[in-house]
Amino acid sequence: xxxxxxxxxxxxxxxxxxxxxxxxxxxxxxxxxxxxxxxxxxxxxxxxxxxxxxxxxxxxxxxxxxxxxxxxxxxxxxxxxxxxxxxxxxxxxxxxxxxxxxxxxxxxxxxx
Numbered sequence: 343x344x345x346x347x348x349x350x351x352x353x354x355x356x357x358x359x360x361x362x363x364x365x366x367x368x369x370x371x372x373x374x375x376x377x378x379x380x381x382x383x384x385x386x387x388x389x390x391x392x393x394x395x396x397x398x399x400x401x402x403x404x405x406x407x408x409x410x411x412x413x414x415x416x417x418x419x420x421x422x423x424x425x426x427x428x429x430x431x432x433x434x435x436x437x438x439x440x441x442x443x444x445x446x447x448x449x450x451x452x453x454x
Contacts, residue, residue, distance in 0.1 A: 343398060343405065346385065351397040353390075 345352055345360040352360070358372040376396050379385045387394045418424040429435050435443065 343379070343384070343402070346396055346398040347402045351395050353393045353395055355393065357396070 345357045349356070349360075354369060354373045354376055357376065358367060358369050361367055361372070373394075376385060376387070376394070380387050380396065384398065384400050385396045386399050387396050389395075414420055414422060414425055418428070430440070
């Protein structure tokens with residue numbers, strides 16, 4: 343999905359190529375996954391010559407909100423403070439990022 347969000351649209355080969363530095367997946371594996379995502383309505387596909395071109399039909403922010411909500415509910419019982427505390431305790435947040443978060447929280451408190 344990230345490849346398609348970044349590029350707008352891409353062929354199976356382009357998705358496989360973009361994923362190669364992180365994960366070496368066979369072209370057929372990528373094609374199968376893209377086909378499944380299309381059947382679920384997350385992607386649209388059109389035929390261009392001999393290849394399929396895919397486009398994301400759901401926005402990244404929407405997926406992110408859904409996944410965070412699910413994670414929050416499943417692992418932290420809906421307690422956002424517990425999630426943030428876990429990230430800080432486990433040092434998942436870099437010191438510079440922690441400062442940025444403090445500023446963000448400060449601006450939320452002041453109503454900005």
